[in-house]
Amino acid sequence: xxxxxxxxxxxxxxxxxxxxxxxxxxxxxxxxxxxxRVQASIGELGFVRNETARQLRQGRGHIxxxxxxxxxxxxxxxxxxxxxxxxxxxxxxxxxxxSDGSRAKEQRCLDxxxxxxxxxxxxxxxxxxxxxxxxxxxxxxxxxxxxxxGVRVCSVGADHxxxxxxxxxxxxxxxxxxxxxxxxxxxxxxxxxxHHGAVRAALNAGLTERDLTTFEQAxxxxxxxxxxxVRLLTLDPLPTGVFCANDLLALGLVNELVRAGVKVPxxxxxxxxxxxxxxxxAVVPLTTVRQPRAELxxxxxxxxxxxxxxxxxxxxxxxxxxPELIVRESA
Amino acid sequence: xxxxxxxxxxxxxxxxxxxxxxxxxxxxxxxxxxxxRVQASIGELGFVRNETARQLRQGRGHIxxxxxxxxxxxxxxxxxxxxxxxxxxxxxxxxxxxSDGSRAKEQRCLDxxxxxxxxxxxxxxxxxxxxxxxxxxxxxxxxxxxxxxGVRVCSVGADHxxxxxxxxxxxxxxxxxxxxxxxxxxxxxxxxxxHHGAVRAALNAGLTERDLTTFEQAxxxxxxxxxxxVRLLTLDPLPTGVFCANDLLALGLVNELVRAGVKVPxxxxxxxxxxxxxxxxAVVPLTTVRQPRAELxxxxxxxxxxxxxxxxxxxxxxxxxxPELIVRESA
DNA sequence: GCAAGATCGTGAATCGTTTCAAGGTACGCT
DNA sequence: AGCGTACCTTGAAACGATTCACGATCTTGC
Numbered sequence: 065x066x067x068x069x070x071x072x073x074x075x076x077x078x079x080x081x082x083x084x085x086x087x088x089x090x091x092x093x094x095x096x097x098x099x100x101r102v103q104a105s106i107g108e109l110g111f112v113r114n115e116t117a118r119q120l121r122q123g124r125g126h127i128x129x130x131x132x133x134x135x136x137x138x139x140x141x142x143x144x145x146x147x148x149x150x151x152x153x154x155x156x157x158x159x160x161x162x163s164d165g166s167r168a169k170e171q172r173c174l175d176x177x178x179x180x181x182x183x184x185x186x187x188x189x190x191x192x193x194x195x196x197x198x199x200x201x202x203x204x205x206x207x208x209x210x211x212x213x214g215v216r217v218c219s220v221g222a223d224h225x226x227x228x229x230x231x232x233x234x235x236x237x238x239x240x241x242x243x244x245x246x247x248x249x250x251x252x253x254x255x256x257x258x259h260h261g262a263v264r265a266a267l268n269a270g271l272t273e274r275d276l277t278t279f280e281q282a283x284x285x286x287x288x289x290x291x292x293x294v295r296l297l298t299l300d301p302l303p304t305g306v307f308c309a310n311d312l313l314a315l316g317l318v319n320e321l322v323r324a325g326v327k328v329p330x331x332x333x334x335x336x337x338x339x340x341x342x343x344x345x346a347v348v349p350l351t352t353v354r355q356p357r358a359e360l361x362x363x364x365x366x367x368x369x370x371x372x373x374x375x376x377x378x379x380x381x382x383x384x385x386x387p388e389l390i391v392r393e394s395a
Numbered sequence: 396x397x398x399x400x401x402x403x404x405x406x407x408x409x410x411x412x413x414x415x416x417x418x419x420x421x422x423x424x425x426x427x428x429x430x431x432r433v434q435a436s437i438g439e440l441g442f443v444r445n446e447t448a449r450q451l452r453q454g455r456g457h458i459x460x461x462x463x464x465x466x467x468x469x470x471x472x473x474x475x476x477x478x479x480x481x482x483x484x485x486x487x488x489x490x491x492x493x494s495d496g497s498r499a500k501e502q503r504c505l506d507x508x509x510x511x512x513x514x515x516x517x518x519x520x521x522x523x524x525x526x527x528x529x530x531x532x533x534x535x536x537x538x539x540x541x542x543x544x545g546v547r548v549c550s551v552g553a554d555h556x557x558x559x560x561x562x563x564x565x566x567x568x569x570x571x572x573x574x575x576x577x578x579x580x581x582x583x584x585x586x587x588x589x590h591h592g593a594v595r596a597a598l599n600a601g602l603t604e605r606d607l608t609t610f611e612q613a614x615x616x617x618x619x620x621x622x623x624x625v626r627l628l629t630l631d632p633l634p635t636g637v638f639c640a641n642d643l644l645a646l647g648l649v650n651e652l653v654r655a656g657v658k659v660p661x662x663x664x665x666x667x668x669x670x671x672x673x674x675x676x677a678v679v680p681l682t683t684v685r686q687p688r689a690e691l692x693x694x695x696x697x698x699x700x701x702x703x704x705x706x707x708x709x710x711x712x713x714x715x716x717x718p719e720l721i722v723r724e725s726a
Numbered sequence: 727g728c729a730a731g732a733t734c735g736t737g738a739a740t741c742g743t744t745t746c747a748a749g750g751t752a753c754g755c756t
Numbered sequence: 757a758g759c760g761t762a763c764c765t766t767g768a769a770a771c772g773a774t775t776c777a778c779g780a781t782c783t784t785g786c
Contacts, residue, residue: 067535069742080766085744095764110530115510116456117742119447120771135472136672145466145493157507160491162476176488179446203443204398286676319678322653341467345617347650347678400772411736416774426734448772451741 068111077105088113119181124204128368129159129177131170131187137284137312139338139357140188143210146361147186154369156183163190171196178203184368186210186361191251206371208364211254213382218367220360220383224254227353227387228261231307231335234351234389236269238333240305244277246292246317247309248284255284255309258337262307277303284309289316296332297324304332305395311336311343311352318348318394333395349392356385399442408436419444450512455535459699460490460508462501462518468615468643470669470688471519474541477692478517485700487514494521502527509534515699517541517692522582537702539695542585544713549698551691551714555585558684558718559592562638562666565682565720567600569664571636575608577623577648578640579615586615586640589668593638608634615640620647627663628655635663636726642667642674642683649679649725664726680723687716 070088074081079098086093087102094102105111119125128151132140148158159182163170170190177185184206189197192212201207201217209219235243245262248255259278266276279295281288289308293316296303308314314336318328326332328348336343339354363383371378401419405412410433417424418433425433436442450456459482463471479489490513494501501521508516515537520528523543532538532548540550566574576593579586590609597607610626612619620639624647627634639645645667649659657663659679667674670685694714702709 067742070744071742081743082745082766082768083764086765089744093764098764110534112506112509112534114451114512114742116447116450116512117771118744120445120451120742120773121744123771125447135466135476136469138467141466141472145495148493162479164476175443178443181445181447199441203441286673290676315673316676319676322678342617342646342673345621345647345650347653398772401774402772412773413736413738413775414734417735420774424734429734445772448741449774451743451772452774454741 067114068109069114070111073102073105073109073111076109077102124183124372125181126156127159127180127182128156128206128365129161129173129180129182129185129187131161131163131173131177131185131189133163133165133188133190135160135162137310137338138340138342139310139355142340142357143188143361143364146358147365148361150362150365151369154365156365156369165190167191174200178205183372184208186364186368188212192253204375206368206375208368208371210360210364213384216380218371218380218382220363220367220385221254222355222360222385222387224257224387225261225264227337227355228258228263228307229265230261230387230389231258231337231353232262232265233269234335234391235305235307235333235395236266236271238305238329238395240303240333241271242275242277242301242303242305243271244279244296244299244303244306245309246279246281246289246306246313248281248288248313250280258309281313284313286312286316286319289313289318290320291316293317293320293324296321297326302332306332306334308334308336311338311340311350314350314352314394315342315346318346318350322347329393329395335395339390343390344392346394348394351392351395352390354388354390356388359385398445399440400445401442404433404436404440404442407440408433455514455703456512457487458490458511458513459487459537459696460492460504460511460513460516460518462492462494462504462508462516462520464494464496464519464521466491466493468641468669469671469673470641470686473671473688474519474692474695477689478696479692481693481696482700485696487696487700496521498522505531509536514703515539517695517699519543523584535706537699537706539699539702541691541695544715547711549702549711549713551694551698551716552585553686553691553716553718555588555718556592556595558668558686559589559594559638560596561592561718561720562589562668562684563593563596564600565666565722566636566638566664566726567597567602569636569660569726571634571664572602573606573608573632573634573636574602575610575627575630575634575637576640577610577612577620577627577637577644579612579619579644581611589640612644615644617643617647617650620644620649621651622647624648624651624655627652628657633663637663637665639665639667642669642671642681645681645683645725646673646677649677649681653678660724660726666726670721674721675723677725679725682723682726683721685719685721687719690716 161173188210207217211221213219336352343350492504519541538548542552667683674681
């Protein structure tokens with residue numbers, strides 16, 4: 065029942081603990097015969113390295129924290145997956161945390177990660193707390209902000225303003241003149257930027273405030289999108305083009321419109337954001353703004369790893385990636 | 396830059412490390428004045444407990460691993476979320492791992508968790524490796540199987556056979572006599588059981604093998620569901636009732652059918668499985684078999700915690716929960 | 727004024743690793 | 757024989773916390 069330690073292995077193999085450790089970490093220093101004997105003992109006893117002790121000795125674990133606002137939106141889990149893959153390739157592991165939309169939970173995640181002695185954190189913050197980030201950073205953790213630029217840390221994100229503009233301009237080229245923007249909470253910066261980008265583009269194209277309506281939904285889920293559709297249908301005159309701040313909203317909205325007998329895109333066109341897998345298989349395949357998810361995750365990991373690798377002279381980079389309009393059928 | 400340790404705090408506050416530890420863990424043993432002084436130093440220095448060292452000393456961390464086959468299916472992330480909530484309530488934290496459909500990755504997850512010294516693991520195994528489970532268990536970890544019963548460990552799952560039967564019987568009561576079953580890989584037990592349950596129910600109701608078609612999709616995604624729909628439409632005669640092994644498949648399938656001009660449920664009825672959030676907001680709100688997700692996760696945590704609490708005389712329980720048919724519009 | 731408790735604080739041992747200076751052996755070379 | 761080199765192996769000192777037996781100091785009661 066008691067856990068097998070390196071010491072047990074050493075005794076069993078008739079060598080010192082140092083040698084067992086060498087077999088584990090620098091096998092080339094150990095004579096072949098010895099090495100095999102030790103390996104055999106390891107197998108026989110079912111020894112599993114205690115990473116906890118190893119970390120303690122080594123200072124920091126080979127672990128990066130990943131803090132996401134939710135696991136229910138495939139966009140985020142995919143970014144995380146790409147990040148994790150990149151870590152694994154470098155011998156690091158991911159520690160996933162979810163803030164679940166709560167600032168308090170987000171703090172708990174960060175505390176947890178810091179206590180767990182991770183060497184860095186990739187975080188998609190709800191609402192950037194610069195001080196907390198500085199603190200983390202001061203404690204020697206590499207911090208990479210996802211979708212948010214911060215002072216004095218690395219960050220990687222897509223250009224949401226450009227993305228919003230992309231969506232709006234697409235609707236405008238299709239001659240839509242009455243637009244509805246269905247956003248999430250504007251307190252969240254990426255959401256706000258998508259919205260501003262879209263509004264700006266519309267205004268630049270000669271539309272006026274009166275041509276624009278905004279629904280600010282509390283959640284960015286399909287259910288919220290559905291609710292938005294219901295509300296949309298009470299508008300008079302009806303908008304002909306809708307931009308949703310993410311695909312989940314767009315999916316719920318389109319579904320409800322179709323159910324109500326509205327033809328998409330003939331009567332109302334809809335553009336989403338993110339290009340999650342579900343977008344392509346929707347009833348009306350969704351025209352949407354694709355975020356370079358895999359690149360986002362991968363780059364975030366790279367930045368974090370670069371910083372942990374050489375914290376001394378590391379200059380923080382702000383990587384901003386370009387979103388891409390994916391035209392399908394909904395607009 | 397160097398991490399602040401309990402020793403630094405002790406020096407700063409002019410006490411011994413033992414006292415600082417007491418402030419942290421048994422504050423009642425420390426005089427109020429001292430306690431406050433230490434607390435002040437902790438705040439001032441920005442001390443963060445090194446959970447790694449604590450774990451080393453204490454034997455096992457207050458962490459439970461959660462191994463899921465994918466983060467892209469909301470069903471699993473929701474189960475995980477419920478499990479995590481229950482852990483948090485008991486002072487435990489969750490360590491999330493994804494096997495991503497690969498047996499090898501699953502092994503890596505388990506190795507990782509064991510090295511991390513977690514005190515237990517909740518696992519939704521791809522394909523149960525009894526030996527590995529026994530090994531984990533032998534190493535003193537509490538193991539709880541999700542959706543799979545195993546020998547000599549706790550498990551909690553829904554009754555998939557009953558769920559499959561529920562779905563099939565619903566189609567049968569609606570007078571469907573030509574059924575299509577769109578399943579995932581039948582090598583996965585829960586999938587197989589859903590299928591068997593459905594087939595059995597159909598046969599019992601007097602249908603023959605010739606009335607039943609099965610598509611075994613490699614993935615259980617909306618894209619796979621879409622592909623299944625395309626193939627479905629080549630069938631002659633067309634089935635009138637379809638049971639999909641999960642909601643993602645069903646969603647993709649329904650969407651494609653609707654796109655092709657097929658009326659759901661009038662011409663073809665579809666039943667899904669899981670009742671993920673998206674099911675309710677689909678174009679044709681999905682009739683589906685709900686799994687008690689929250690209860691599943693919560694119960695799994697409870698079982699694991701019970702075992703870690705008192706490993707000596709703990710009898711392993713096999714909890715099986717009942718699925719429930721949710722009738723909406725698709726069938 | 728003193729013994730017996732009660733109340734606090736200390737310091738060393740410990741958890742399982744890694745690391746590294748130092749010790750052994752064997753071998754070849756002069 | 758003596759010495760230098762290579763090659764292996766050892767043992768002890770960390771890492772940062774917790775725990776616990778033991779002192780030190782203060783009360784209290786007689």
